Amino acid sequence: MSADTTGLIDELRRALGDDAVLTGGDIGDRTRSDASQTGRHLPKAVLRPATVDAVATALRVCNAHRQSVVPQGGLTGLAGGASPQAGDFALSLERLTGIEEIDEAAQTMTVKAGTPLEVAQKAAEAAGFLLAIDLGARGSCQIGGNLSTNAGGIRVIRHGVTRDNVLGLEVALADGTVLTMLNKMVKNNTGYDLRQLFIGAEGTLGIITRAVLRLKPLPEGRATALLALASYDDVVRLLKRAQRELGGLSAFEAMWRSYFSVTAKAENIPLFAEEPDFAVIIETEGADQAAPLEAFLEGALTDGLINDALIAQSEKERRAFWIVREGLVMDRLPSIVNLDVSLAIGDLGRFAEACDAALKARFAEAYVSFYGHIGDSNMHIAVSVAGASEADLHEIDEIVYRIVAQYHGSISAEHGIGTLKRDYLGYSRKPEELDVMRRIKTALDPNGILNPGKVLPV
């Protein structure tokens, strides 16, 4: 970072145009932080390139001046990855937007990085396709950010993680070199798969400018059920059976009693006459899914694998199941901490017990609840400790991540590392891995201008 940036700003204005360089009072307050609300610094300037060439130019000029750059998309991230550090320029992708092509034969969409996810989803749908990348922030988040965080979402069990839905990528490197790899092919074994480096790198290795995304046939219908189970082992057995018998399985969400009893009550949605220890939502996609789902549930009931089953008879009932699962009421609990971890599926039950015990041993009054995309080995933990201090909140993280490490799990299933999980990264990655990550960072961004302070522990 150069202390006096006047010359640099002038050079950027000449290269990009005045409207692409915001400074001083023109910088909007929202550029201070992503949705983690942990950002503390406004960027010194906001660059708003409208073309790939302009992104490259902005980076080339910043790199020559050793000016650090934080890429910003929809600012919906939860790990601080898009929040500026002191002295950063922000590079906003909001003007690099639009769908360039839908190739119906290849079943691909070529899209600019700043396009909001929901815009891309709707364009796919209008052409008769499903863009399977999906998450709650769809209205605000942008494709470039989705890919940079490898954001997960709710269709993973059927359609894979975000990485699996990316066929081609264009990236601007720190020195302004553009790698245009807009591949539309499923199979392509021509040397190192450079796409993969940038997906999930949170803008520390390059800035994604365009992508070729896979499209799937638009499902013709779906069926949804809410089930009552007695144990986590039964949840795992049911998952395995569902994967075997339900060809269209598109969601398998488990909720521990500690979670759904609170959310269902708060939303005033009665579920079962008798509250079970586990509730599971199963959803299948495709034509005529009701009959196979009913047959599957009958079998599971007969075998004692589930104790009760509700099949959604309307979109309203289906939404009710999902409202319980989404649990927005949780955000009203005091000092709520949401953790996002993953572990081998068979371990999640014991892990939850260990977490619950450890958190309550330290914070006797803690509210601790578990839920998640079990079919993807992904668990979320909602913890609330009334009156918790900043140090208490860190201690909650620390307690959970220590247990994650014991189980060889991941401290971030979906949300990424950013700054918030950066200093815990060693719980999931070994020193040798961090060393290789640093070697790659140095190879691609020798001046360290791209999103410094993110992902890699200092």
Next chain:
Amino acid sequence: MSADTTGLIDELRRALGDDAVLTGGDIGDRTRSDASQTGRHLPKAVLRPATVDAVATALRVCNAHRQSVVPQGGLTGLAGGASPQAGDFALSLERLTGIEEIDEAAQTMTVKAGTPLEVAQKAAEAAGFLLAIDLGARGSCQIGGNLSTNAGGIRVIRHGVTRDNVLGLEVALADGTVLTMLNKMVKNNTGYDLRQLFIGAEGTLGIITRAVLRLKPLPEGRATALLALASYDDVVRLLKRAQRELGGLSAFEAMWRSYFSVTAKAENIPLFAEEPDFAVIIETEGADQAAPLEAFLEGALTDGLINDALIAQSEKERRAFWIVREGLVMDRLPSIVNLDVSLAIGDLGRFAEACDAALKARFAEAYVSFYGHIGDSNMHIAVSVAGASEADLHEIDEIVYRIVAQYHGSISAEHGIGTLKRDYLGYSRKPEELDVMRRIKTALDPNGILNPGKVLPV
């Protein structure tokens, strides 16, 4: 490469044991080449480590001596990637073999790199699972080689490429550092996804020692049909419809008339009364697939999308369809060249026409035929020119790859680059991409000991 390797050999014998270091007459002739039969040099020594630690030790010692190492698995590769260059030591994975664990809840298999693919497939099947990685060489090829080449195969349309079936990886780096990343989770966003670097890198960045592979439920049945179509556009329309309507679609193989008319006659397998311009094999996996497949074909017939359909009534009939597709008789044609490319699905028809014209313009008597995994954008081209010289064979490659480049396609869909396609890599990858690949190679293997001369143009 050190000219005098006596001291190095002694050091390796002390470190690894005498039985792990073969020299002189103990070196088997098969280590000279992979299945491309283009290898010209025996390795100066063959290292046969039986443990991960021994692989790491072998590399550490070789790296200290600047001794180049070519990893060798089942030697079934088709691009020369496992063939030694002059002065190389071979590092054979054949003693690093065995299945360490099948985790039924996580649906994963942890396996050592030297395990033959078919051994792993059978172990999965015995536990009630499908290991979806599959290719013709399954009896000889090894998991480490499959992953190092990202070998594709025949189940990709349903189960993804090899990369998609790898959850965890262990790799020994050039300096003997071991990255143990035996992740079992579907979602894991904790920094750079280093697994991806080594998959498809053909042993130039590290040597894969173990892997965690995804398992799928074992399909309970399948249905197969052979269809007659009039045009490539109809093939694409049928593919799209099959992907939409057949939930269990597991193969979609197209053959141009130039291909199946020869193979069907040679195998004496009559297909249709009247030879169509295109033949397609459709296969679906799952329980009770016959009825939905029949309904699908009836609809396609009614709409004029297909002109005829044969449904396999027995495993023998099914095999007959696949024998025509596998076309082993092609290997009896004089100077046969098999090319493996991929292009956007909508382009494959015009590409085939352009290739056919260009090859016949240069070689008037050429036999040129097309077939492939169309659903994966993957086409194979079989070309035979009687009496072709070495230079003619290169010219055939050159003619095809030039047209691939015009269509922004890939010169290697499945087989990898090795040495055979290395000097053509520029037809599919841009100078900026090659530069980044070299930077990564230098970052991970600064002495360049790992499989030198492969993948990257000199």
